[in-house]
Amino acid sequence: METPxxxxxxxxxxxxxxxxxxxxxxxxxxxxxxxxxxxxxxSASPFRHLVTPGGFTMSVAMTNCGALGWTSDRLGxxxxxxxxxxGAPWPAMPAAFARLASEAAxxxxxxxxxxxxCLINRYLPGARLSLHQDRNERDYSxxxxxxxxxxxxxxxxGGLARSGxxxxxxxxxxxxxxxxxxxxxxYHGVQPLKDEPHALLGSQRFNLTLRKAG
Ligand code: SIN
Ligand code: FE2
Numbered sequence: 001m002e003t004p005x006x007x008x009x010x011x012x013x014x015x016x017x018x019x020x021x022x023x024x025x026x027x028x029x030x031x032x033x034x035x036x037x038x039x040x041x042x043s044a045s046p047f048r049h050l051v052t053p054g055g056f057t058m059s060v061a062m063t064n065c066g067a068l069g070w071t072s073d074r075l076g077x078x079x080x081x082x083x084x085x086x087g088a089p090w091p092a093m094p095a096a097f098a099r100l101a102s103e104a105a106x107x108x109x110x111x112x113x114x115x116x117x118c119l120i121n122r123y124l125p126g127a128r129l130s131l132h133q134d135r136n137e138r139d140y141s142x143x144x145x146x147x148x149x150x151x152x153x154x155x156x157x158g159g160l161a162r163s164g165x166x167x168x169x170x171x172x173x174x175x176x177x178x179x180x181x182x183x184x185x186x187y188h189g190v191q192p193l194k195d196e197p198h199a200l201l202g203s204q205r206f207n208l209t210l211r212k213a214g
Pocket of ligand 1: 119121129146148155171188189190207209
């Protein structure tokens with residue numbers, strides 16, 4: 001019998017690039033804490049459908065927590081310290097979010113990740129996110145940690161240019177994707193969600209995107 005390679009990807013760990021890994025089910029032990037924290041964030045800063053600089057209303061509803069939050073309006077994309085709807089600071093980063101992100105990043109090879117921003121996306125059936133890069137952060141040395149909860153989605157994992165093929169990666173409840181290093185600026189998106197209700201969350205999907213923005 002062959003000795004397994006030390007870092008051979010297991011079934012639970014799927015390599016998507018030199019700096020990108022899908023950690024299947026990594027967030028499952030955290031789910032109750034994550035859902036309680038999402039509800040608390042939502043009660044202070046409700047989900048809203050942002051408008052893009054091009055004038056389109058996004059199908060995904062968004063809110064944020066942490067020192068900085070990602071927003072979009074007719075003037076552009078930016079990180080702000082306050083919720084533009086209330087003028088108050090974004091809700092604090094729940095401790096569970098920061099710990100989960102730091103642990104997932106470490107497993108993916110990015111030790112010491114300390115996110116200061118978490119974008120929370122809510123998808124209902126039909127919602128989608130077109131191919132984009134995460135590039136509004138101050139520097140790209142920190143990875144992105146993305147946590148999926150609820151209904152499954154098809155994640156589009158593209159290259160460093162918008163054109164060209166995308167890998168279709170099914171993301172399920174509890175999956176975590178980490179991308180950084182040479183993969184930090186990979187294009188990615190989410191196909192329109194099918195209505196396949198999830199046992200715990202029904203006809204919705206949440207995605208947490210944890211970043212070092214400032
Ligand atoms: C994002 O790119 O901000 C979200 C990705 C996802 O919902 O899985
Ligand atoms: Fe993104």
